[in-house]
Amino acid sequence: MKRKLLEMKALKTYFYTGDGVVPAVDGIDITIYEGETVGIVGESGSGKSVTSLTAMRLTPGKVVEGSVTFDGRDILALSEKEMRGVRGNDMAMIFQEPMTALNPVFTIGEQLLEAIRIHMKLGRSETKARAIEMLRLVGIPRPEQMLREYPHRLSGGMRQRVMIAIAMACNPKLLIADEPTTALDVTIQAQILELMQQLKTSQGTSILLITHDLGVVAEMCDRVAVMYGGQIVEECDVLTLFTSPKHPYTQGLIKSMPTLETNERRLYSIPGSVPPPGSLRDGCRFSPRCEFAQAICHERHPQLEAVGAGHSARCWLHAAEAKEAFQ
Amino acid sequence: MNESLLEVNHLTKYFPIKKGLFNRTVGQVKAVDGLNFTIFKGETLGLVGESGCGKSTTGRSLLQLLRPTTGEIKYEGRNMVGLPPEELRRLRKDMQMVFQDPYASLNPRMTVGELIAEPLDIHQAASGKERTRRIDELLEIVGLNSRYADRYGHEFSGGQRQRIGIARALALNPKLIVADEPVSALDVSIQSQIINLLQDLQDQFKLTYLFIAHDLSVVKHISSRIGVMYLGGIVELANKRELFAEPLHPYTQALLSAVPSPDPLAKKSRIVLPGDVPSPANPPPGCAFHTRCHACMAVCRTDKPELRDVGGRQVACHLYNQA
Numbered sequence A: 001m002k003r004k005l006l007e008m009k010a011l012k013t014y015f016y017t018g019d020g021v022v023p024a025v026d027g028i029d030i031t032i033y034e035g036e037t038v039g040i041v042g043e044s045g046s047g048k049s050v051t052s053l054t055a056m057r058l059t060p061g062k063v064v065e066g067s068v069t070f071d072g073r074d075i076l077a078l079s080e081k082e083m084r085g086v087r088g089n090d091m092a093m094i095f096q097e098p099m100t101a102l103n104p105v106f107t108i109g110e111q112l113l114e115a116i117r118i119h120m121k122l123g124r125s126e127t128k129a130r131a132i133e134m135l136r137l138v139g140i141p142r143p144e145q146m147l148r149e150y151p152h153r154l155s156g157g158m159r160q161r162v163m164i165a166i167a168m169a170c171n172p173k174l175l176i177a178d179e180p181t182t183a184l185d186v187t188i189q190a191q192i193l194e195l196m197q198q199l200k201t202s203q204g205t206s207i208l209l210i211t212h213d214l215g216v217v218a219e220m221c222d223r224v225a226v227m228y229g230g231q232i233v234e235e236c237d238v239l240t241l242f243t244s245p246k247h248p249y250t251q252g253l254i255k256s257m258p259t260l261e262t263n264e265r266r267l268y269s270i271p272g273s274v275p276p277p278g279s280l281r282d283g284c285r286f287s288p289r290c291e292f293a294q295a296i297c298h299e300r301h302p303q304l305e306a307v308g309a310g311h312s313a314r315c316w317l318h319a320a321e322a323k324e325a326f327q
Numbered sequence B: 001m002n003e004s005l006l007e008v009n010h011l012t013k014y015f016p017i018k019k020g021l022f023n024r025t026v027g028q029v030k031a032v033d034g035l036n037f038t039i040f041k042g043e044t045l046g047l048v049g050e051s052g053c054g055k056s057t058t059g060r061s062l063l064q065l066l067r068p069t070t071g072e073i074k075y076e077g078r079n080m081v082g083l084p085p086e087e088l089r090r091l092r093k094d095m096q097m098v099f100q101d102p103y104a105s106l107n108p109r110m111t112v113g114e115l116i117a118e119p120l121d122i123h124q125a126a127s128g129k130e131r132t133r134r135i136d137e138l139l140e141i142v143g144l145n146s147r148y149a150d151r152y153g154h155e156f157s158g159g160q161r162q163r164i165g166i167a168r169a170l171a172l173n174p175k176l177i178v179a180d181e182p183v184s185a186l187d188v189s190i191q192s193q194i195i196n197l198l199q200d201l202q203d204q205f206k207l208t209y210l211f212i213a214h215d216l217s218v219v220k221h222i223s224s225r226i227g228v229m230y231l232g233g234i235v236e237l238a239n240k241r242e243l244f245a246e247p248l249h250p251y252t253q254a255l256l257s258a259v260p261s262p263d264p265l266a267k268k269s270r271i272v273l274p275g276d277v278p279s280p281a282n283p284p285p286g287c288a289f290h291t292r293c294h295a296c297m298a299v300c301r302t303d304k305p306e307l308r309d310v311g312g313r314q315v316a317c318h319l320y321n322q323a
Helices: A048-055 A080-086 A108-120 A124-137 A156-168 A186-203 A214-220 A238-243 A248-256 A295-299 A316-326 B055-062 B085-092 B112-122 B128-141 B146-150 B158-170 B188-205 B216-222 B240-245 B250-258 B298-302
Strands: A004-017 A020-033 A037-041 A062-070 A091-094 A174-178 A206-211 A223-228 A231-237 A305-308 A311-313 B004-019 B024-040 B044-048 B070-075 B095-098 B176-180 B208-213 B225-230 B233-239 B308-310 B313-315
Touching: A004 A048, A004 A206, A020 A037, A020 A048, A020 A062, A020 A206, A020 A231, A037 A048, A037 A214, A048 A062, A048 A174, A048 A206, A091 A156, A108 A124, A108 A156, A124 A156, A156 A186, A174 A186, A186 A214, A186 B250, A206 A214, A214 A238, A223 A238, A223 A248, A231 A238, A231 A248, A248 B188, A305 A316, B004 B055, B024 B044, B024 B055, B024 B208, B024 B233, B044 B055, B044 B216, B055 B095, B055 B176, B055 B208, B085 B095, B095 B158, B112 B128, B112 B146, B112 B158, B128 B146, B128 B158, B158 B188, B188 B216, B208 B216, B225 B240, B225 B250, B233 B240, B233 B250
Parallel strands: A037 A206, A037 A223, A091 A174, A174 A206, B044 B208, B044 B225, B095 B176, B176 B208
Antiparallel strands: A004 A020, A004 A062, A223 A231, A231 A311, A305 A311, B004 B024, B004 B070, B225 B233, B233 B313, B308 B313
16 A cells, blocks of 8 residues: 555635635545545535645635644644745645746746755755756756746746746655646647656656546546535546546536537536535535435435445435445 | 628738837737638537637637738628728627627626617617517526526626626627637536537527637537637638548647547547747748648748648648649
8 A cells, every 4th residue: 555645634624704704625535645646626616726725735714624644744733934844845836827826027047946945955056957957857948048038938838837847846745736737728738738747657746636627637637536515525536437426416527528529419517507615505515406316415414425445425325325335 | 501601711810019119010910811711601610729829810800890901701792891880880780799708798887687788779779668578588598587687797607697698699689609719717517508508599590600719629519610720820621520530630630639538548649749839920931830740841841831622621731732
């Protein structure tokens, strides 16, 4: 069995706003093992980004319950100074918008060297050599010149490569990628995904990949957690997700995607709309949009239960199945 | 079926780059460079391409929201370029647009009713009771409750806002709708609702669509024919089944292979294109794609290939010129 790298247990991150408490993440368990790519899939407002930000302790919300253990250390108990040593060094993050994540008034070199200088404590020329090596690794042409360029001179794909170079500069154990290719064109997306795969194999980095694109999930991930309304509704390995999804929401998501292969005239669609975060209700959060909803679904909240080996779902339809699996 | 509704001949749109004290024109961004295509009645023509390839500029030029630099756009046989504003306004009743961002395209100070009725007022198509009836009817057509007419845009979710945008486009019973990335800003489960709605409306009102998007699977689903654009020109235009079964142009091949497939077992050979799209202000000589093409020949660097018929479809590539 591989070593656990990141473990989140019963994690709850709430936002206290003028309009009341918003439970953006409401009881999440996720474990990432070494060298593994775990995907979190969900629509806007499902709490997937807040989950990843909580792991880095970057969220403005408050962690009201639960624990985050990274590499044997309790992340939530670290001081801010200790946390700075973890961020960028052991865990690094790539964001969706490479334009807003890079500072426009500093050159690529200044931003890349900063990360290496702070965490690796190398000499001046070694720092620069490392920066050039990183830029070459992510496939940027003419890296020496590129250090002197400003972000606006680069295309979206190149900027995202620079972001990856900064994130990977200190050989982090975990890379958190929040929608890393959503802002990019498909051919550029293919380049970036291939690059992330290469880095994963050569550096042994674990990846937490946040996305709404099931195609990207199928290509990149080993295991997947599907989020809805701040909770995980289904978790399994990637093959099971596409071959025998259990939760009606997961099934609906997969069916509602037009693919290059299908030829049906009408698409399946999940009725209703994504609930805004914090709109709590009794019973299953998906029940108002679920075509299989029974009386119990509207009354009692289902638990995440095992429905197979390494496969769990939060649905009353499979509660009986879950009981049998336990006995 | 094969009656043409809109014909585009040699359409170009250049945006000047201005610099210096006297605003001298120092260069031109060739957003659209010599397009030829026809949209037939009742069909959905899809336009795909990456950002900066000129697909939105094309859509806007068709409706004369942008004045083309050269070329002609014939709507039912009549050239629209250079028409006097009054005549143009009358023609515009027949063609409407659905925009990408449902958050930015609805005026936050207008109620849904006012938004939908705005085209009716401008064209004096309905007033009084008739106007109210039409608003209610349009809301119901797009699947919204007619009670919503007095609410403001911010009270709705992204999918509902896009429905309002569609209701607005339908207000004057248009024949042609240019939909510019109508579902890209929406969540996956909402996307399919809007796609189904657009198809239902097409059947119900015999609409013709120009559907612009970058998501190939969406375009494939909704279109009957697809044009693939690269750097201001169409590189391949074909029936969707033929295009997806056997893409001919090297760019189309790379584009199709780049789409991540939602099937973890599908291990396909992917063509990863090197480099980035060149700047349209300074496009490469010859074929615009030759800098990234795996099948580049000497002739590609010097001669620009024309879009020509290759076995029932149109391809702009020197590879198919000998045959």
